[in-house]
Amino acid sequence: MPICGGCKAAIVGVGVGVGVGVGVAIYLIHRGHTSLTGCVQQTDNGLSLTAKDGNLYSLVNAPNEVKARERLSLRGHKIKSGSGRTFRVDHVSRDYGACSP
Numbered sequence: 001m002p003i004c005g006g007c008k009a010a011i012v013g014v015g016v017g018v019g020v021g022v023g024v025a026i027y028l029i030h031r032g033h034t035s036l037t038g039c040v041q042q043t044d045n046g047l048s049l050t051a052k053d054g055n056l057y058s059l060v061n062a063p064n065e066v067k068a069r070e071r072l073s074l075r076g077h078k079i080k081s082g083s084g085r086t087f088r089v090d091h092v093s094r095d096y097g098a099c100s101p
Contacts, residue, residue, distance in 0.1 A: 066092060
């Protein structure tokens with residue numbers, strides 16, 4: 001006779017609960033991330049990116065791999081700023097190479 005008749009159900013329940021918890025945590029961490037793709041250029045104030053829609057974003061916290069005259073897809077957060085559109089870069093998602101003239 002088994003010592004714990006409902007142990008299998010309890011173990012499955014705990015496993016499902018942990019899986020749901022991990023999924024919710026991943027969602028909450030990544031829900032604020034945004035992708036931004038466009039050409040990077042050097043300005044007097046640092047780097048900026050002209051997005052596909054034509055909007056210009058000042059780049060903040062850009063890693064060393066973000067270089068002027070490159071078309072990049074960046075992950076990060078749009079920031080409200082009094083000086084215009086700003087994007088805080090978390091990482092480079094993809095490098096498409098040099099911007100076309």
